[in-house]
Amino acid sequence: MIENKPEIIDVFQRENIEIKQRGNSWWAKCPLHEEKTPSLELDTGKxxxxxxxxxxGGDVIAFIQKFKGLSFKDAIAYLGITNKPYKVDRKLEAKRKLANEFREWCHIYYCKLCGLLQALDKAKRSAKNLEDINKIANFYHEEPIWDYHSNIIFYGSDDDKLKLYREVKHG
Ligand SMILES: [Zn+2]
Structure with a gap:
C-alpha cells in the first residue's frame, strides 16, 4: 500500500503544468501529447x-512515470513517497488494549466499592445488638479503604488511578 501520495493537483503545479478549474473539475493541456485545448481532466476526489x-490515465505515480519516463520505483522516489507496507503498530495496540482494560476496571471497581459501602451502611443501620455489630466489625476497618479507593477513582488523576489499579490487581 502506498502511503502519503501527494495531491495530484500539487504535483501538476509543481511540474509547471497549467491547470484550470471548469465546473467541479480541473483541466490541463495534456503534457503527454501535443494539444492546443485542455483535454486532460484531474479528478481530485479519486x-x-x-x-x-x-x-x-492513472494516479499521480502513473502520471510521473509517463511524464518523466521513470520506473515505478523511481517515480515514487521522485515524489518523495514512502513505499512501505502498512504495518499494525503492535505496541500501540497493546497500549490501547491496556487503557481500555484499565478504564473498564475503574468502572467495575467503583461500582463494587459503592455496593460494598452501601451494604455496610445498611448493615450498620439495621444492626440491633452486639452480635450484629460483631458480624460486620471485620468490615469496619475496610470501610475507610473503600472510601479512599472510591475517592481516587472518582476524583483522582489518571496516575493515581493507575497506581491504585496496580495495587489492587497485583497486591
Ligand atoms: Zn493526452
Missing amino acids: QVFYCFGCGE
Whole structure:
C-alpha cells in the first residue's frame, strides 16, 4: 500500500503544468501529447488523471512515470513517497488494549466499592445488638479503604488511578 501520495493537483503545479478549474473539475493541456485545448481532466476526489485526447490515465505515480519516463520505483522516489507496507503498530495496540482494560476496571471497581459501602451502611443501620455489630466489625476497618479507593477513582488523576489499579490487581 502506498502511503502519503501527494495531491495530484500539487504535483501538476509543481511540474509547471497549467491547470484550470471548469465546473467541479480541473483541466490541463495534456503534457503527454501535443494539444492546443485542455483535454486532460484531474479528478481530485479519486486523485487520478485522464486524458480524453491520448487516453492516458492513472494516479499521480502513473502520471510521473509517463511524464518523466521513470520506473515505478523511481517515480515514487521522485515524489518523495514512502513505499512501505502498512504495518499494525503492535505496541500501540497493546497500549490501547491496556487503557481500555484499565478504564473498564475503574468502572467495575467503583461500582463494587459503592455496593460494598452501601451494604455496610445498611448493615450498620439495621444492626440491633452486639452480635450484629460483631458480624460486620471485620468490615469496619475496610470501610475507610473503600472510601479512599472510591475517592481516587472518582476524583483522582489518571496516575493515581493507575497506581491504585496496580495495587489492587497485583497486591
Ligand atoms: Zn493526452
